[in-house]
Amino acid sequence: MKRKKDFYSKRAEKEGYPARSVYKLKEIQEKYGVIKRNYRVLDIGSSPGSWSLYLLRELGIKREVVGIDMKRIEESRINFSNFKFIHADIMREDVFEKLKPYAPFDVILSDVAPYTSGNRDVDAYRSAELVRRVVKIADTFLVNGGNIVVKIFQSNELQGILREIKCRFDFGKSFKPMASRSESYEIFIVGKGYKGCDRGDF
Secondary structure (H helix, E strand, C coil), X not given: CCCCCCHHHHHHHHHCCCCCXXXXXXXXXXXXXXXXXXXXXXXXXXXXXXXXXHHHHCCCCXXXXXXXXXXXXXXXXXXXXXXXXXXXXXXXXXXXXXXXHHCCEEEEEECCCCCCCCCHHHHHHHHHHHHHHHHHHXXXXXXXXXXXXXXXXXXXXXXXXXXXXXXXXXXXXXXXXXXXXXXXXXXXXXXXXXXXXXXXXX
16 A cells, blocks of 8 residues: 655655655754764665765765665666765675775764564565674774664664664664654664664674
C-alpha cells in the first residue's frame, strides 16, 4: 500500500530532495553540530541521496562526500564534483578496501536500515548488526576527534550499543528527530569526539 505523503514528504519534494529523511539529519545537525564545512564525510546508506545532497547544497561541504549503498544513486541528482558514490554492501569484507582510498573521514553518517521482515525482533537484530558494522568502519577510518551519527531500531540492543559509543566518544546520546514518523521505532545515536576504545569489537 502506498504511503500518503505527509508534511515532510511534501516539503522534500518542494525543496528538491529525493526523500524526507533529509530533515532528520538537519535536526541532528542543528542540535548537535556534528558536521563542519571542511570535513570529509562518509554517508552510509546514502541512496537515494538526500543526506549527501543536504551536505553539499546546504552545508556547503568543501571536501569529499563519499556515499555508499547497495542501491545506486542517480548521478544527475547530486551534481557536485566532490561527491563520490560507491556501490557496495557494507556487510561484505571488501568494503574496507573500497573505502580505503577515500579515508580517513571526519564524520561518518549512517541512515542504513535492514530490509524489514515484519518481525520486529528480527528487524531490530538486523539493525543492530548493521550498527556494529558501521562502528567497525568508524574504528578503522574515523579520525581522532571525529563524529558519528547512526540509525538503529529501538530494542534491548540499544543500551549496549549506546555504551559502546560512549566508550569510543567523548559524548554519546540517543535522539529521535521530530521528522521521524511517529509510528517508527527508529532512533539515532550521536557520538562526538572519537577517542577509540580498548575493548575491541563488540
